[in-house]
Amino acid sequence: MQEVFIGRQPIYDRDMRTQAFELLFRAKDEGQAVFVDGDAATSEVIHSSLMDIGLQRLVGNKTAFVNLTRSFLTNGTAFVFPKDRVVLEVLEDIEIDDEVIAGVRALTESGYSIALDDYIFDRSHAPLLHLAKIVKIDLTQLTQAELHEHVRELRQYDVKLLAEKVETQEQYLSCLGLGFEYFQGYYLSRPVVVQGQRLPTSRLAVIELVNKLYRANVDLRDLEAHISRDVSLSYHLLRFINSAFYGLSRPVESIRRAVVYLGQNAIRNWITIMALRAMDDQHSDVLVTALVRGRMAQRLAEECQLAHSDSFFTVGIFSILEKMLHLPMEELLQELPLTEDVNAALLHREGPMGDALTCAIAFEFDSASETRRFRGLDEERTGQIYLEAVAWAHDIEATVAQAIPPSPRYRRR
Template identity: 50%
Template sequence: MQDIFIGRQPIFDRDLRVYAYELLFRNSDTNAAGFTDGDQATSRVISNSFIEIGLDKIVGRHRAFLNLTRGFLINDWPLPFPKDKVVLEILEDIEPDEEVIRAVGSLRAQGFSLALDDFIYHASLKPLIEHAEIIKIDIKPLSEQALIEHVRELRNYPVRLLAEKIETQDEFRFCRELGFEYFQGYFLSRPKVISAREIPPNGLATVQLLGRLQDPQASAEELERLISQDVGLSYKLLRYINSAFFSLPKAVESIRQAVVYLGNRAIKTWATLLVFSGIEDKPHELMTTAMLRAKMCELLAEASGEARSDAFFTVGLFSALEPLLEAPLPKVLDSLPLSDEIRNALLAFEGPYGEALRCTLAYETAEWERVHFNDLSGSQITEIYMQAAQWADEATQMLAN
């Protein structure tokens, strides 16, 4: 597991309401950049913001300012950003040569909003100004008179001005009186470091496969194709179905036969169990626990007349995803196409699914006062637990062979 970090500093409007956040590279919870490779830092900010943590969780309904290096500009790499949610900052150390100006024009033509960072006016920057929507003026190296002249010159262009590196009340007041639209700096707010836990590569592949298996729209043909693409999964599934656990009168020789014989719902369940069992370097007992929870939730549903016992099974099984993948459960669930009912059950024990899971976990930890589900008696729940434990032990042994 690896901790990931990103810095976030708010940008305010004239009424001191948050307009946007600038996203900054951080490699620890220390509030400092600490990098030597600008392209790599930009890549990490993009990856952490859009893939690992999620842009909506970092900036909410606000826009995100992202720094772009020369490499990102001129290499014409596709930028998979929502154009209405990001502002691309052109760093001050980028030489505005023909290649850069052409790249900036292309981004503007694609509909991206552009900002010039740490701006100090020079005639050579006019081609960039013409493509900019926002210009961020670094007020620290400028005298009051020089700042006034910057504003006067830039008012000849249809741009909005952002005063950055504001560190005092007087600086904020002066820039506001000059007509700046936006403000950023330590006086208003220091950057905040946001951290999360990264799903390891093997865990990410597992989540992606689980997500496809859990797709409620998946047809029998799609399930057959999905399982057949994974040779190991196909082999294990066929071996398992042909084991004494099922006692079939005739051998199942293909994934298509397995899907037809078991049906979509059952084939999803067993394929999912096999994916779980294939997670590397996890204790045998953890897999048994996951399967016991799944079966107990399913049996609680069946005994009390609840519909969709397969969904109860999924809730019990997925309650063990966090220790299995060593990643926060909300982050894992974001990658899975689960219904709100299942998601809320896993995160907040809501609804019948959540009540079954709460009962199962309470039995697991001997919190007897919380062991209840619908109108089932204590003896019924105990019997269900014993059945689930036996099934989980047998199924785990078969999956491991």
Template identity: 35%
Template sequence: MRARYIARQPIFDRALAVVGYELLYRGERQGPANVVDGTAATFSVLYEAFIELGLDVTVHGLPAWVNVEPEALTGGAHLVTDPASVVLELLETTEVTPAVVAQVEDLRAQGYTIALDDFVPDDPRASLLDLVQIVKLELPAIAEGDLAAQVAAVRRPGLTVLVEKIETQEQHAEALAAGADLFQGYFFTRPQVLTMQAVTVGTASVLAVLSQVSRADVRLHELSELVSSDVTLSQKVLQAVNSGFAGVRRRVDSIHQAVVLLGLERMRQLVTLVVMAGATGKPHELGRVSLVRASMMVALLGARFPDAPRAQRDAAFTVGLMSTLDAYTDTDISEVAERLSLTEVALDALVHHEGVLGRLLDTVLGYEEDRLPDDEAECAAAAYLQAVRDADARWAVVELETAGVSA
């Protein structure tokens, strides 16, 4: 049976708010993203997202962006979806024929949003720009320094311009300056290269708090005193605990009580999340990615080592959670890890991807970036979807309860 599973990638507006997720097909392939049957892939993604998982679980109510082939549209795959819940992306393999033009016009009349995917200079689909609502410019296909000209060239009244495959903060800044409306890529999980003199107050604050809570020799009473000394931080931690986030079933009225109930490692994790949620200048989606990675680490550990002790599961969660700290602090992960005085196991996992936890982290990142071999990707898929469910529920609570936290 053909492997069928999905991943998702957020799409941001100019304010770095998530406006949708592209659902990315993962299946049997010769190499990365080599989908043999585009029609089958379309049906597979739609089935997974809308029937097996439920749209709210997959993209929590935001539009799902799905790649489609003309044959899939002809086959009626789109008819199982609410037009407001999807954006249909026409692939670069789409040939502009009278039938395709008629399909696009019909879909628009039904209320669907249509995007041209992987649009490049001299694209043969250019005649469709007046029919679709969104065009996705493929950044790697545009010559350095030409992005603004390309945005201007495709600009039409009512046409939204998205720049995709943005891999660095610098590329994102270029796309912003070029006038793009939407942005897609892994740029938000990458640190911006800064000199030490340019490290922001928010960055310094994040590192200051986390360097204390992450100390290998920190004691319960020290952690309690550290959190209690920051009125805003302690308030938000208590709100998160009492919301049910950490599984505590009784009312907690003090940080000391929370520390005793949760234990050292789980309290560290919660404080880390609260600090992340309040980080300034970073998209909230970065916190969600942190939680997905953390939850996926635990799920993979459980699948590979069913008898793994609680301490190792906690360590796996923490490593996944901290794997985005380079992006949060705009500092190389090795420097972040050194500042945080992490255990040798966590340090090896985060910096060198060594040891059991390091190999798990490499699997998590490999699935995220679609570079795993088929057998490994199929095993990781269940852990990923489980992690998405868990992370979305947890992050919604953290975002709500930590609104206004200043990092």
């Protein structure tokens, strides 16, 4: 199990009310960012904020400011964010050209808000300034005269100004007098590091999915099958789609429905982010156990012609999460809102899904014969289904890569 860290620094309005938090990449629990690969750092922030820690814990009902590199602006990956909860920042080292402007325009036309980070005024950037809503000015990069000139030039555009790296009372009062709308910096508040935990993911499973996603005429049923093979991918996908920020009227509790609901484009973005971040192997015995439980529960439901057999699979694979994450099931389910039937099965072994899980575990632990029956199926038939599930799980496990390249090295910024 891997620990993840995200820094967050508040952004205040003129009345010193917190309006937002900027989310900052942290390789470990330390006060400064360390990075080499900007795409990897951005991917880590997106993944951790959406899946590992959650936006609710990071920013509550406030807005999240997220730095984006060129590739995230131009390839559509940023669309994974809920548009009404984030401001996407164009980093200062990005070359502003037609491709970047087209990417930013696509985001703004879809309802996203754009901020220009550490911005140095340039008249040639007018097309970008017309798309932005906020311009962040790094006070350490400008003299007082240059700051006044920047404010004068930028007031010609429909943007709000954010003073960044406000480190003294003098700087704060100066920017307040110049009419800045927002303020951020050590004088007001230092970044706080928030820690979470990540469920490891098989790199091979992700790579297989990425390859399939970019083929023409991708089959959503095939995507569902591949995602279902990996417990971590399944967990993160369902947590992602059931985020409170997406406001679904009812929980999505199966991989099949998540894939259908999100569609090919959103799934492609999600998997691409998964592929960029660092991943670790999960012990193969735990993986096989999860797959056996999921497959057997699903097959029992199919054999008895019960509805939502895909949810039976979800119950089976998620039943092992306590062991994988070393956290109580109650706490895990708070982060992953599922239907009452699925929760009852996972917490109390209740209902048809709970009975199917009990049956699968009975074979796993060689329990009493009465627990090996399910509905109208006798022990002989459920035993056959169990052996089929074991064979299926080992076939899947055999495809999981045993060696994963080391995580990228980072340097302090």
